[in-house]
Amino acid sequence: MPQPIFIRNVLLNETRTNILIENHHFVAIGPEAAPSSGATVIDGSRLAAFPTFANMHTHAAMNLFRGYANDLPLMSWLNDWIWPKEKNLNDDIVYWGTRLACTEMILSGTTAFSDMYFHIPAAAKAAADMGIRCTLGITAFGDCAELTEESIERTLQAIQPYSHLVQLALAPHAIYTVSNQGLRHSAELSHKYNLLYHIHMSETPGEVSDCLRNHGCRPYQLLEQLGVLDLTEGRFSGAHSLHLDDNEIALLGRHRATVVHNPCSNLKLGSGHFFRFAELKEAGVNITLGTDGCSSSNNLDMIDAAKFMSYLQKGVRQDPTVLPAHELLQVATRNGFNTLGINAGSLHVGALADIMLVNTDNIAFVPNNDTLANLLYAAHGDCVDTVICHGRILMQHRHIDTLDETLTQSRRAAAQLLS
Ligand SMILES: [Zn+2]
Incomplete structure (x- = not known):
């Protein structure tokens, strides 16, 4: 059990x-609220x-x-460079x-990710080892024959020892x-x-037109016809x-x-810019936010992604009232944790301590006229000073114990991957 943590005099709402x-x-x-005995005390007066x-x-x-293979269309990027x-x-x-990814996520305030690799x-x-949560999807191609009971x-x-933080998914x-x-x-x-x-799903216009040509319907209609949306009801993330x-x-x-909007990846790969936030929200779809992998986004900074999402919605709709900051924060936090079935993403008694x-x-x-607006519209991930996940301090005053080792080993692994 981790030590109790007491955060004193911090700005909240x-x-x-x-x-x-x-x-x-x-x-x-x-x-x-008062510190319990043995608690680690964090002075929140400047936080x-x-x-x-x-x-x-x-x-x-x-x-x-x-930074490897930039400025390329999706299919050539995948076929000629990545795969x-x-x-x-x-x-x-x-x-x-x-x-390396977990380190970058901690440095910018992310404690859960939904992965496909x-x-x-x-x-x-x-x-x-880094102390953050993830839902790891087993990536499959073709007939998905490698996915068996x-x-x-x-x-x-194999992942059972980490089950307090790690869940399995199919991808x-x-x-x-x-x-x-x-x-x-x-x-x-x-x-x-x-x-x-x-x-x-439905990442590029070409994917939609190929689906229409090959299957006579649009991508989500194909999933519906195959029974996929019924079988995965409440567990589907597109x-x-x-x-x-x-x-x-x-x-x-x-x-x-x-659905997971990845505005930076969509823009960099030239996939499109008009995510239909208002219509999806109206239909009751749970809208979440992601960065996509670092070779198409090219960082894991969720503040960047949130700002791109917000500005795209306001600009494309020519309406600055669309997606206000409090709603944007919910998209980037609670909506995602809800999909993953994790009781976190909002600060209330009884929730997991992330x-x-x-x-x-x-x-x-x-000046700090509006802390939330400053976070989402002015700041970058490097404004994050301290991160706690599952009641454990992972970073304090931007210090992560394992940083040097991670940087050295990641450089070595990257050279091997690209050799
Ligand atoms: Zn992706």
Whole structure:
């Protein structure tokens, strides 16, 4: 059990308060809250408290590809640059790539991520060693023949030691890389094992037109026809979901689906810019935010992603009232944790103790007329001073114990991956 933590005199919702953390949870929040015996005390007088971010679409170990192969269209980027090098992946490379990603996430206030990659046990160990939460999707292609009851049970067993932080998901890559049979087969397993179904959907206009030509319907209609949306009801997470028509939005709402907007990746890869936030919200779809992998975004800073999302909505709609800051924060925090079934993403008694403390001496908070607006519209991830996940301090005053080792080993692993 971690030591209790007492945060004294911190700014929360524009008022000064105290926060007590015990047994991985918030146990008291308010001016009357007092430290319990043995508590680590954090002086919050120059800090503001916010829930941490849930980055809902990542390929964490792809941090090792950062800066490699830029300014290319999605299909050529994948076929000619990324997939050939991914043949070099092994446990060691994925472990250090994931640790590098987790380090970057901690430095910018993220304590949970929904991942889609390979070598799941190595990634699980990396996240657990760094102390953050993740839901790791087994990536599958073609008929998804590698997804079997046996392989799922073996992977569940392998990540069991980290189950306080790590969950398993299934991640059929996309409708253009997975057969209809594979989409259905993975949905049946998601249903049977109650695992999140995480898939790239409707990312480019080309994906939609190919689907219309090959299957006579749009991508989400294909999933509906295959029974995937029924089988994964309440456990479906569609990354990107950028090019949608009204009928697809209604399907997503009816099936209580989650979509993950990745504005920086969509813009950098030239995939599109009009995420239909208002219509998706109206239909009751759970809207979350992600960065995508570091070779297409090119960082894991959720404040960057949030700002891009907000400004795109306001600009495209020509309406500055769309997606106000408090709603943007919820998209980037609580909505994601809800999808992952984790009781975090908002600061209240009884919730799991995931919290970030932002340095209000950072230039973006001077003057501090509105702490939330300063966080989302003025600051960058480096305003985060302290991060606590599951009741444990992972970073304080921007210090992470393992930083030097992670940087050295990640540089070595990146050279091996790209050799
Ligand atoms: Zn992706």
